[in-house]
Amino acid sequence: xxxxxxxxxxxxxxELFQKEGIPFREGCGAFGxxxxxxxxxxxxxxxxxxxxxxxxxxxxxxxxxxxxxxxLNHGSLSGVCLLYTSDAADxxxxxx
Numbered sequence: 001x002x003x004x005x006x007x008x009x010x011x012x013x014x015e016l017f018q019k020e021g022i023p024f025r026e027g028c029g030a031f032g033x034x035x036x037x038x039x040x041x042x043x044x045x046x047x048x049x050x051x052x053x054x055x056x057x058x059x060x061x062x063x064x065x066x067x068x069x070x071x072l073n074h075g076s077l078s079g080v081c082l083l084y085t086s087d088a089a090d091x092x093x094x095x096x
Contacts, residue, residue, distance in 0.1 A: 004070040007032045020055040031071040043071040050082035051075035
């Protein structure tokens with residue numbers, strides 16, 4: 001079974017930011033996709049009036065699509081109207 005939801009464990013969020021070499025700051029978070037309880041991918045972001053995707057990692061292209069859509073929906077439900085991506089997120093999405 002797949003679960004897509006914001007990562008609630010603060011230590012795991014910090015670990016993912018450190019893994020990507022991205023400084024954690026207020027408003028930052030992670031949205032994850034887990035398969036049978038194992039993290040299969042994640043999207044790191046910062047939210048305020050806009051949402052910036054900082055990094056996206058997922059090896060399965062089908063899961064990647066769902067992960068990004070779910071993360072965008074999370075931003076939209078939180079009141080965000082604009083999305084920006086970083087170079088690292090573009091790379092994870094396969095965008096040149």
